[in-house]
Amino acid sequence: ITILMPLKIAIYSLPTSVERVFQFVVLLASAFTILRFSSGREITIMRASGLSIWSVTNSMVITSFLVGVFYVAAFNPISSKLNAESQQLKNIYIDKEGGDFVESKNGIWFKQGNTTIKEGKLYDDGEILIRANKVYKDNLLFKDVILIYSDKDNNFIQRINVDELYLKNNGFWEANNLYIIKEGEKTRYIEKMFIPTHLTKEFLINTIKNTYESVYNISFWQIKNSIRDFEASGLDAQKFHVRFQYLLSIPLL
Numbered sequence: 304i305t306i307l308m309p310l311k312i313a314i315y316s317l318p319t320s321v322e323r324v325f326q327f328v329v330l331l332a333s334a335f336t337i338l339r340f341s342s343g344r345e346i347t348i349m350r351a352s353g354l355s356i357w358s359v360t361n362s363m364v365i366t367s368f369l370v371g372v373f374y375v376a377a378f379n380p381i382s383s384k385l386n387a388e389s390q391q392l393k394n395i396y397i398d399k400e401g402g403d404f405v406e407s408k409n410g411i412w413f414k415q416g417n418t419t420i421k422e423g424k425l426y427d428d429g430e431i432l433i434r435a436n437k438v439y440k441d442n443l444l445f446k447d448v449i450l451i452y453s454d455k456d457n458n459f460i461q462r463i464n465v466d467e468l469y470l471k472n473n474g475f476w477e478a479n480n481l482y483i484i485k486e487g488e489k490t491r492y493i494e495k496m497f498i499p500t501h502l503t504k505e506f507l508i509n510t511i512k513n514t515y516e517s518v519y520n521i522s523f524w525q526i527k528n529s530i531r532d533f534e535a536s537g538l539d540a541q542k543f544h545v546r547f548q549y550l551l552s553i554p555l556l
Contacts, residue, residue: 315386410436411515412433432451433448435448447466471497476498478496478497481494530547
């Protein structure tokens, strides 16, 4: 990594920082302009020449509205793209990871049915809680995973610590380096195991974006499609609705 890479990451994340203070900058600029007009008696001269006070304020309102439209329509998409790229560069060069990932201090959680195969038929024997410290988005590789098994009455069955969990295309998890922990039994190690699942890649990707990814990574022109995808997957898209309404309100604020 060169010394320019941290600078590049900082520059890429700068537009998002600007977005967070944008409205305050416009407000302070408007207040400063009015103060300068008032202290310099420009408003008095304008009114003496026949101009109304509304003609002065209207030009400021129109300018603020046009700046807001430009910001939402043009600046925000650029800001969102650069912010996503800055996070990806940070993952690769600062955190020394091989790809784009998400992580959470409280873990990344999913739930699925504990499906078993008996005599060629699928049976639902309870639930599996899946907790991962980190998920790589490009190939849906889960790292440092805990699987908690429970029966239909929510009674604990077993816990499995997994180094890596990878979703296969045929409806199975591929789990590598497993440590199976059961009450009253000695911990067992298994190198590899396949676990049936009903979860799909589309559902997992949408859930990760919805729950763990920053709303600042999705631009104004993409957010409606994202909301539609989340709701079609049965996910709560409330924070993206709020984000969309916020962006719509910027020219009016």
